[in-house]
Amino acid sequence: MTQSVVSLRNIRKTYGDYVAVENFSLEMHHGEIVCLLGPSGCGKTTTLRMVAGFVEPTGGAVLISGNDVTVAPPYRRDTGMVFQSYGLFPHMTVEQNIAFGLDNRKMEKAAKRRRVDEMLNLTELEAMRRRYPKELSGGQQQRVALARALAVRPAVLLLDEPFSNLDAQLRLRLREEMHSLIKRVNITTLFVTHDQEEALAIADKIVVMSKGAVEQTGTPSEIYDAPKTRFVAEFIGACNVVPARTDSSGQLVLDAELKLPFDAPVGDAVAMIRPEAIKLATGLDKEPVFKATVVSSSYLGYSYRTVIRIGSLNLLMDGRFPSEISPAPGASLSVTIDPRRVKILRPSEKQ
Numbered sequence: 001m002t003q004s005v006v007s008l009r010n011i012r013k014t015y016g017d018y019v020a021v022e023n024f025s026l027e028m029h030h031g032e033i034v035c036l037l038g039p040s041g042c043g044k045t046t047t048l049r050m051v052a053g054f055v056e057p058t059g060g061a062v063l064i065s066g067n068d069v070t071v072a073p074p075y076r077r078d079t080g081m082v083f084q085s086y087g088l089f090p091h092m093t094v095e096q097n098i099a100f101g102l103d104n105r106k107m108e109k110a111a112k113r114r115r116v117d118e119m120l121n122l123t124e125l126e127a128m129r130r131r132y133p134k135e136l137s138g139g140q141q142q143r144v145a146l147a148r149a150l151a152v153r154p155a156v157l158l159l160d161e162p163f164s165n166l167d168a169q170l171r172l173r174l175r176e177e178m179h180s181l182i183k184r185v186n187i188t189t190l191f192v193t194h195d196q197e198e199a200l201a202i203a204d205k206i207v208v209m210s211k212g213a214v215e216q217t218g219t220p221s222e223i224y225d226a227p228k229t230r231f232v233a234e235f236i237g238a239c240n241v242v243p244a245r246t247d248s249s250g251q252l253v254l255d256a257e258l259k260l261p262f263d264a265p266v267g268d269a270v271a272m273i274r275p276e277a278i279k280l281a282t283g284l285d286k287e288p289v290f291k292a293t294v295v296s297s298s299y300l301g302y303s304y305r306t307v308i309r310i311g312s313l314n315l316l317m318d319g320r321f322p323s324e325i326s327p328a329p330g331a332s333l334s335v336t337i338d339p340r341r342v343k344i345l346r347p348s349e350k351q
């Protein structure tokens with residue numbers, strides 16, 4: 001097995017009695033993009049800063065490329081970091097900012113110039129090389145920060161909410177640009193966000209955190225399609241969470257009118273159904289079909305978000321409607337639910 005580029009072993013951080021991060025473990029492989037995702041205050045930045053060396057763990061170990069750097073200062077860690085507010089030096093030009101880490105490494109002058117040119121080329125900033133940060137847009141400043149972090153060719157790139165200072169449209173474009181750049185240089189990357197869509201779009205692996213602890217680690221589709229806890233299900237996108245019961249005839253009973261064949265031990269359960277897993281019946285359905293009534297619906301352009309009622313349950317349904325079917329309140333619909341897209345949730349790690 002190849003060695004992990006980053007190995008976090010049961011790291012923990014306490015401030016007095018307050019536990020900011022507990023028993024956090026993670027292995028990152030070469031070229032992997034891992035995202036720490038969770039609500040404000042869940043410990044994402046503290047974890048990132050323990051990898052960067054700005055926060056010393058109270059317990060556990062941080063290894064980078066096999067070296068124990070738990071108590072090493074940031075400049076001895078082989079990491080490059082992009083801060084939320086970019087942290088550019090206002091009195092230095094773009095190229096001086098990019099060269100900053102190289103100056104510290106006492107690199108030969110010609111090699112330094114080549115490396116800066118390479119970074120300017122990579123981030124398409126050649127034309128701006130003599131500008132100062134205040135003469136750049138937010139997106140350009142972010143690229144300078146990225147170029148500066150990558151210039152020293154670190155083993156790991158660390159990004160702390162890199163898109164949070166940008167407006168929604170720019171955010172989307174830069175997210176795609178940064179993603180393709182990171183993949184092109186194939187650098188192992190750990191980044192922090194509270195934006196679930198951003199995590200799903202960029203990460204190879206997502207670590208969902210709540211109250212200082214890991215709730216679930218998985219690929220974006222594992223986290224979205226098969227969340228283990230209610231916290232993860234509700235944090236990542238819209239979902240229907242329904243108290244249910246599995247009976248001895250192999251059915252999951254969500255309501256007297258909504259029963260699905262299901263393979264699970266008999267007992268009480270909490271079921272999760274994503275809104276897009278509820279579909280209009282076509283008449284040729286293999287999955288069970290249910291009668292539903294439209295409670296309300298909102299047109300989103302590419303689809304409708306509809307609240308439907310089956311028995312005594314109100315459920316969110318996302319999807320398109322053919323022109324002959326109107327999702328107006330009171331309309332009757334036939335819908336199908338694929339039992340394979342229904343997941344049973346367990347209680348959260350931390351309530």
Ligand SMILES: Nc1ncnc2c1ncn2[C@@H]1O[C@H](COP(=O)(O)OP(=O)(O)OP(=O)(O)O)[C@@H](O)[C@H]1O
Pocket residue numbers: 015018020038039040041042043044045046047194
């Ligand atoms: N130096 C400190 N002293 C005391 N408490 C701290 C310190 N730094 C962080 N904390 C606390 O630790 C918890 C985790 O903070 P952290 O910044 O890691 O959260 P976060 O998930 O990154 O949140 P956000 O998305 O708001 O940045 C918070 O409750 C925070 O108040």
